[in-house]
Amino acid sequence: MTPHPAGSAELPQPPWRTPRKKPQSRTPISQDLLVETAIRVLDAEGLDAVSMRRVAQELDTGAASLYAHVANKKELLDLVFDRVVGEIDLPEQGEPGTWREQIRELGIRMHATLSSHADVARVALANIPLGPNALRVSERMLGVMVAGGVPAQAAAWFLDRMSLYIVAEAYEGTLWEMPEGFNPETDRDAFVEPLRQYFRSLPVDQFPALVANVDEMTSGDKDERFLFGLDLLLDGLAARIRN
């Protein structure tokens, strides 16, 4: 139903033409397809599994073929990261709420999106995200703070520090991930208990504070600790402004 694209492409093939192997099954590689495929591998097997060879294999080709669409692995990972950041949906502009509430909400969404893609966050720790989607999020955060009366210098540095915190937490958080089939609610103790035992077994004379506070040291799940740290930063900024 689409207009004829080019030449006589829509005529049937003469019967003696040998059909291409795997006729339609192999869509031509493009940068988008490459990034999407890499994200599929990332989600299924983690960032370490995202190798040029592994992604190429997923596309039924060799690693060398990828270099037609991407300069090198670093570029592919940068594109992957920015695509993931593109999944963060920003609240409608002009929503109600103080800058503090809005920034907090943005931070939570950012953290949730990064955490939903295995350990992608590691990419942002190793490079410096400047892709269009990363800029979109930065622009919004900076805009909200400045509009809310945060001095520009504090706002700019806060954006930097809060991003570092969120990325670091999203990455480190993947280490505490439970193996498949574990229920985070009921089986949490099975993971924390060995750590508790270890702390308790320490010599009290050398580690009095640690031994006395084993429960406090091992309490709280990933999300509680994330929010605790996020609120420390926000409270710190708020305190700075009031002066």
Place this chain on the structure above:
Amino acid sequence: MTPHPAGSAELPQPPWRTPRKKPQSRTPISQDLLVETAIRVLDAEGLDAVSMRRVAQELDTGAASLYAHVANKKELLDLVFDRVVGEIDLPEQGEPGTWREQIRELGIRMHATLSSHADVARVALANIPLGPNALRVSERMLGVMVAGGVPAQAAAWFLDRMSLYIVAEAYEGTLWEMPEGFNPETDRDAFVEPLRQYFRSLPVDQFPALVANVDEMTSGDKDERFLFGLDLLLDGLAARIRN
């Protein structure tokens, strides 16, 4: 001058014995030597260069030989990290100062030590440091806070969040490192200027806040930004306690 260690080791060799190849030059491998060698490679070439093969080569042997002293690469890196943490010297206990001043000082020392060994900090992001030296630092921090009146739960979580922040900053900070031969004072602009240009070149209608605050976004060096974030965390905790 030391007492005879074992057997007749101190007698001269009979002349017909074929001397061992490279007589004294090759001290026997031990875990300590392994860790020290790995740190030498780390300092000279960065964490990526610390491979089993590379470290083995430094010891004039093959990678397989290292597995007699270390279970695997992860264990070697954990040992490397803890040895680095061992370089942090803790202030005399009972020094004057509020908990806030003492914790701040500890954070600064921790950051300085990690930053002085290339990107070792990455090890702490990927594992969970529980070596003796890491425990020593944790014990001190927790002790200082609890003694200073910080509620145990807040102190424990603060320790966790502040450690994450310091490690993340120490790692990310190595990305902004200048190539050899650059003077951080005079050549800083050569590094920041391209970034400034990039921000300035963005479409103003889409990125009004970023374009309007290019100078604020690119001001400050690593240390200034590190301290800014550290103080945000400390101020946030202080604010929480006053309530």
Place this chain on the structure above:
DNA sequence: ACCTGAACACCGTTCAAGT
């Protein structure tokens, strides 16, 4: 223009064989 196989210089780890 796009894709390919083969090669290069690397990885971590295992294992049978040596001393």
Place this chain on the structure above:
DNA sequence: ACCTGAACACCGTTCAAGT
């Protein structure tokens, strides 16, 4: 007990050759 060479199953990247 400690060390070794060779092998296995991987890496990222380049390059000449193919369509």
